[in-house]
Amino acid sequence: MNDSDIVQDFLAESCENLDRLDRELVSLEKNPKDPAALASVFRTIHTVKGTCGFLGFNKLEKVAHVGENLLTRLRDGQLTLNPERTTALLGMVDAVRQMLKEIASSGQDGEVDYPELRETLTRLQTPVEGDAARAAATVAPPAPVEAAATTKKEEIPAPEPAAQTRAVEAADGSGKKSGDSQREPARVKIGGLLVEHGAAQAEDIDVGLQEQEKGDRRRLGEIPVASGRAKQEEDLTAIQVQEAKPGDAPAETIRVGVNVLDKLMILVGELVLARNQLLQISNTVEDASLQAVSQRMNLIATELQEQVMKTRMQPIGNIWSQFPRTVRDVALGCGKEVGIEMEGKETELDKTIIEAIKDPLTHLVRNSVDHGIELPEVRVKAGKPRAGRLILRAFHEGGQVNIEISDDGAGLNRERIRQKAVERGLITAEQAGRMTDREVLNLIFLPGFSTAEKVTNVSGRGVGMDVVKTNVERIGGNVDVQSVPGQGATVRVKIPLTLAIIPALVVTCSGERYAIPQVNLLELVRLDAEKAITAIEMVHGVPVYRLRGRLLPLVYLSRELRLAEGTRAGKNDDSVNIVVLQADDRQFGLVVDEINDTEEIVVKPLRKQLKTLKTFAGSSIMGDGKVALILDVLGLAQRSSVVGEARERTVSGKSAETAETAGDKQTFLLFAGLGDSRMAIPLSTLARLEEFPISQVEMSGSQWVTQYRGQILPLVRLAVVLEERRHRVRALEAPPAPDSGPIQVLVLNHEGRSFGLVVERILDIVEARADVKANATRPGVLYTVVIGERVTEVLDIPAILRGADSGSTQAGLTMKSAGVAN
């Protein structure tokens, strides 16, 4: 290992240590007498100091040294930690961090040696009021404590094993730390603890030690207890403190450079592509062994992809861990008292996403403290506790990660937001009057919006929330805010788990393929040539389509991309394919020549020559080895002015949409069930609509199944699960009639299983009020509701699945007996 390796290791380790120091100092401030935390802080600083002295970073050493001096006196109980000292120590952490940065970039610890900081730290070593009592109580530090401390001190400079550090985050040295790498100090000696807690006198411990040496098998703490020189409960407390230190066996992990993982991820991406190609070939070649191999390869590649993705996952606690410090600094700065709580720290996200959301989240947290939580006096007047609460919550939901930042502050003042927005000219007074509460709240995400009365150095500069929104949307997420006046506000950020491999819809336009990220996709509409002529209407030369009663602006991809018109070769009809997309808060229809398929694609960023193109989010290699561009839906919408650059149009255009989400309306997929009866399922339960030729339907036992996306998809027929029991058996036995037409299948996911519901005909997607409903008339039906003036049965998916499961077992038995009879 050469010098620069040592420096690199020193940097990586010190950065982790410093981040831990931030947390520990803040928690120490709340509980200044925690000896374990003090010891740990001391140890960390000592390590940094020792190593940088060894490596010749003298300025750094000087700063660490004064910090250590102060800490020594704190640890020895001569001084107590007060906010001033905490601030100075945190200042020292910042200075050390700054110098480490300097070392990372230039190899030197910089020009500045922080004389003021050192002076402050030195000055703070003089006992002030409040220190005296404690200092007096421990006049002469008893021998065992000293012994414990010195041995610890000696052990320190040896680098700690990286065992408990998560492999992923470690090695790039840029200050990533890990939430679970809390390396606690070595086991504190019980004797020292007892003395420190005032439970026993040093001489008692000495006596105890001598007893033990003579062969007394009792625990050290029990000896003074037995001889009546210490209280038993105090002994037990000390034991608890001692056992709280995780002395667990080190987890089996190794440090791996992030670049290695990135490379691995790229290679897996390639493998996924190669797999796609192989699958395509194997489908065209009639070779059973090739198909078997490619299926196996398919499974392995999928598994590998998952595992590699996992290595890039990091708990969100990694970025949260610095928030206690942020909150402390901001709260102190504006004279507030704020406690921070975290739930779901272990929720994992892809590394790239973690990095991307760090700044937006920090901003939101600062905002909550600065604007949300009131001053202590105001809170007390309002009947709330002095200290405000800031709650961070993270959890997985539907393939996305939700992050909530809630405070119990004053909430957002809707009237003031309305007023400000009008004042700033962001909306007209008339618009403001029409807006719902939710819309008003979301005004804070408009650029140039800020209600802060006074501009603090924290927030209120009119930039911020819109940047938060833009940054979150850039990675495919969205932000929403809710607030109850007087009780607080909650900002909810939803983001995808990963960015590297995404499901996308592949479309063709002017002979080129383009991929559209599935997150932006709402639905697909296909208009026949005849219908298209009348269905597409013009508003001042702008094409629109009436989608369920609302006007959907249409954007022609070929025009937006300036592709040659009339090269629709290979397109056999004049039907119009509309891809309904969501960009920001607006919907629009993208007209393309052909809609191909959905595919998992590996996103590759565009090189700098093409970075300026806002219409593309990246590129990807398709199954046939050709390159396809990935459309950036937001960029495309901006280009075609569906979404104004500054989003001014979102405000006026949103009313209709939000009104209906606010009401009791629900969106249903309407289809024809048995006979001509109308049935529906809530659209949210639907994964996909498919059509299979009857030849693809196979029998597994008595169950209709089909091969779908490399899986076996059980097909559930309504006729089977809903009909009377006596008809059921007969219906089950029937294999699909070979001459019947293709079947319409609704692909549904339930509790992690996919299954297809075979229906007669898919009718429409409709919005209906679900509050006018009657009870179900038969099992498998949730309730009946009137949709489009017809009574419609809304299906109970779990019940149907249960029916299908029991049905197939029963049918299997019937089939068997039938076989015997033959």
Added chain:
Amino acid sequence: MAHTSQFCTFYLDKHLFGVELKSVQEVIRSLDVTRVPLAPGVVSGLINLRGQIVTAVDLRRRLELEPRAAGLPAMNVVVGSEDGAVSLLVDEIGDVVEVEETSFERPPETLRGAVREVITGVHKLNERLLLVLDTEKACQMTEEAVAAGQ
């Protein structure tokens, strides 16, 4: 013996150009190019180089030469650049030549236009001149080029 360096040479509209051999990853025949709509004109498109997506820059367009005659397939000279590999589309590949440093000269002052921007100088070979291409500059999009594509 003076220092020598090796150049991979290629032709563009009868001019002989060269790039330092050590910056060349590989030379391949024409590949399927995916057009990038709205991109600067000099970007011919994207190609799949064994799983790596590489931007193809049409040097004829970069040097403001006449477009390549229809039916004449371009050759790809893949070079490493700051920002990953870039493929330079050229007419025809020449030999690898070894030149002495002493034969190098700065481009003539009278040389103007796009060519001036992208060559670092000229090597005087026995029978003709070798224009030394600055690959970084060649791949750089001028502001106008970007604007033209928008």
